[in-house]
Amino acid sequence: MRFSDAARPELGDPAARRGRRRAAAEARGRRADAVGGFPGWEALREAGAAIRERTLRELGTHLETLEAAVEEEGGHVHWARDAAEARRIIDSLLPDDVPAALVRSDVTDEIGLDGAEPGPHSKAAVVGAGFLVAETGTLVVAERGDGLSFPGTLVAVAGIEDVVPGWTDLEVLLQLVSRAGAGVPMRPAISTRTGDFALVLLDNGRTTVLADPDGRAALRCVHCSACSDVCPVFQRTGPRPYGPGRAGPIGAVLTPQVRGVEAPLGASLPFASTLCGACADVCPVKIDIPAMLVHLRGRVVDARRGRPVPPPEMLLMRGLAWSMGDERRYEHTLVRRARWARLLARDGRIRRLPGLFGKWTDARDLPAPPRQSFRAWWRRRR
Amino acid sequence: MTAREEILGRVRGAFPGGDGGGVTVPRGYRRRAPVPRGDVIALFGERLADRRAAVRHVALDELAVAMAAMLWAREAKRVAVPADLPRAWLPGLDGVRPLTDDPPLDPAALAEADGVVTGCALAIAETGTVVLDGGRAQGRRELTLVPRHHLCVVHADQIVHTVPEAVGRLDPYLPLSWISGPSAGRTLEILVVEDW
Numbered sequence: 001m002r003f004s005d006a007a008r009p010e011l012g013d014p015a016a017r018r019g020r021r022r023a024a025a026e027a028r029g030r031r032a033d034a035v036g037g038f039p040g041w042e043a044l045r046e047a048g049a050a051i052r053e054r055t056l057r058e059l060g061t062h063l064e065t066l067e068a069a070v071e072e073e074g075g076h077v078h079w080a081r082d083a084a085e086a087r088r089i090i091d092s093l094l095p096d097d098v099p100a101a102l103v104r105s106d107v108t109d110e111i112g113l114d115g116a117e118p119g120p121h122s123k124a125a126v127v128g129a130g131f132l133v134a135e136t137g138t139l140v141v142a143e144r145g146d147g148l149s150f151p152g153t154l155v156a157v158a159g160i161e162d163v164v165p166g167w168t169d170l171e172v173l174l175q176l177v178s179r180a181g182a183g184v185p186m187r188p189a190i191s192t193r194t195g196d197f198a199l200v201l202l203d204n205g206r207t208t209v210l211a212d213p214d215g216r217a218a219l220r221c222v223h224c225s226a227c228s229d230v231c232p233v234f235q236r237t238g239p240r241p242y243g244p245g246r247a248g249p250i251g252a253v254l255t256p257q258v259r260g261v262e263a264p265l266g267a268s269l270p271f272a273s274t275l276c277g278a279c280a281d282v283c284p285v286k287i288d289i290p291a292m293l294v295h296l297r298g299r300v301v302d303a304r305r306g307r308p309v310p311p312p313e314m315l316l317m318r319g320l321a322w323s324m325g326d327e328r329r330y331e332h333t334l335v336r337r338a339r340w341a342r343l344l345a346r347d348g349r350i351r352r353l354p355g356l357f358g359k360w361t362d363a364r365d366l367p368a369p370p371r372q373s374f375r376a377w378w379r380r381r382r
Numbered sequence: 383m384t385a386r387e388e389i390l391g392r393v394r395g396a397f398p399g400g401d402g403g404g405v406t407v408p409r410g411y412r413r414r415a416p417v418p419r420g421d422v423i424a425l426f427g428e429r430l431a432d433r434r435a436a437v438r439h440v441a442l443d444e445l446a447v448a449m450a451a452m453l454w455a456r457e458a459k460r461v462a463v464p465a466d467l468p469r470a471w472l473p474g475l476d477g478v479r480p481l482t483d484d485p486p487l488d489p490a491a492l493a494e495a496d497g498v499v500t501g502c503a504l505a506i507a508e509t510g511t512v513v514l515d516g517g518r519a520q521g522r523r524e525l526t527l528v529p530r531h532h533l534c535v536v537h538a539d540q541i542v543h544t545v546p547e548a549v550g551r552l553d554p555y556l557p558l559s560w561i562s563g564p565s566a567g568r569t570l571e572i573l574v575v576e577d578w
């Protein structure tokens with residue numbers, strides 16, 4: 001479904017919108033406190049961006065180092081091409097006779113896992129990893145507010161990009177996710193474990209993103225959610241219209257890259273933004289989300305150009321190019337269109353344009369054009 | 383082709399000229415700062431207060447009395463303690479029964495504890511964090527996860543200023559729990575022992 005169609009019911013629920021607006025404002029306030037007075041925040045962001053960029057550029061090496069380190073400490077590493085394969089592997093790793101608890105993360109949501117939170121009696125758990133340290137084979141879980149005891153059988157799930165090269169890198173990344181995302185100096189509970197767990201590394205489209213030089217920086221993401229908290233679009237629509245993948249600005253750049261820009265969701269998400277740039281300003285690893293959206297808009301247009309029947313806005317743009325390509329043609333068109341438009345206007349505003357143009361006025365009014373164009377007025381003045 | 387070969391092949395294929403490499407990480411952020419010890423300890427207290435964790439500073443010979451008062455205030459009667467908790471910390475308190483984790487308390491016994499008393503591996507002033515690594519006076523990880531009240535004893539010289547100082551001191555091969563303030567299911571109280 002197109003983003004704008006999926007957003008319509010959400011926009012029609014003012015109570016939910018108010019709730020989201022209040023929550024986002026609080027989150028922004030907390031974040032401003034957590035980074036505002038912190039000395040060297042920008043230097044920390046620079047380091048974080050470089051650590052994540054380096055990780056991606058040397059990903060093959062770090063994944064192999066991680067695999068060796070985990071196995072050295074008595075763990076085992078499994079690789080999953082897609083969500084279904086990941087679910088199959090996880091099933092085969094869990095004991096049949098006891099229910100497995102789940103510590104959720106973006107990745108466990110991505111592959112569609114659900115289950116109860118772990119308790120003191122849990123004998124098996126599936127855990128969405130925060131980070132994996134390649135050098136030491138350490139699993140880091142920062143999401144769970146109450147901490148984690150890692151009972152019995154432990155299966156960790158992570159995207160291939162969730163690896164970080166060295167132990168020292170945590171001193172940067174833990175501070176960045178905590179301050180930028182939750183707006184606290186440190187997440188309430190962070191648990192680490194080295195060795196003695198099974199690890200499932202998931203691709204599920206990530207290598208496709210990695211192969212695009214203009215898009216791969218999206219994989220730097222450390223899942224802090226700061227970009228969603230500051231996004232004016234997300235604040236109004238909530239997470240649902242972004243579809244099954246990640247929500248918010250980072251979802252708007254990842255989903256079209258992973259699922260392609262041909263289907264309605266992928267083709268509309270790059271336009272689900274005003275390009276205001278707030279997300280890039282807060283992102284702790286400096287992902288330039290607006291630039292990526294522009295790049296993806298270009299890909300959407302290119303994909304459409306290849307279609308046998310050109311879409312209406314392309315015909316319109318071709319028509320415009322024809323009339324604007326010549327001064328006389330342009331002036332003539334202007335006068336004629338302005339006369340038509342004034343006929344449609346009531347009290348100086350056009351509420352509804354006819355035909356295909358009607359979509360544009362679904363969400364806004366159009367001011368009626370003035371009687372005289374600027375060019376005509378300028379000619380007369382001279 | 384196995385999934386491993388296929389995924390690693392595609393990862394390598396994303397950079398046709400070999401590993402993209404060549405990114406150096408600028409480490410210009412603050413790793414330590416020249417701050418007097420007293421200020422570091424005071425900062426730790428402030429950060430804990432920000433996170434709604436109760437904190438009290440005591441001298442060593444006041445520790446047992448202060449701990450008694452804090453446990454009493456929480457009405458914590460059965461208190462889980464690691465096997466190697468120093469004897470002097472928990473004096474014979476009226477109405478407080480220590481449940482020593484030796485032999486290990488089973489989940490049911492642990493669930494019945496009103497609180498837990500531990501030490502820590504180190505504490506971070508700037509973030510108001512205590513880090514436990516299962517070492518001396520800390521016990522196993524489950525001990526601090528189940529009871530709804532955690533009283534943690536921190537010696538002043540265990541407090542470091544910044545996160546990088548802490549990461550540099552911690553052993554990645556130990557099971558670490560970083561606890562920063564209370565969480566939904568658990569309160570946190572800190573006793574800072576000033577002279578050790």
Ligand code: SF4
Nearest residue numbers: 221222224225227283
């Ligand atoms: S992209 Fe968004 S969620 Fe990811 S690190 Fe940047 S701000 Fe956080």
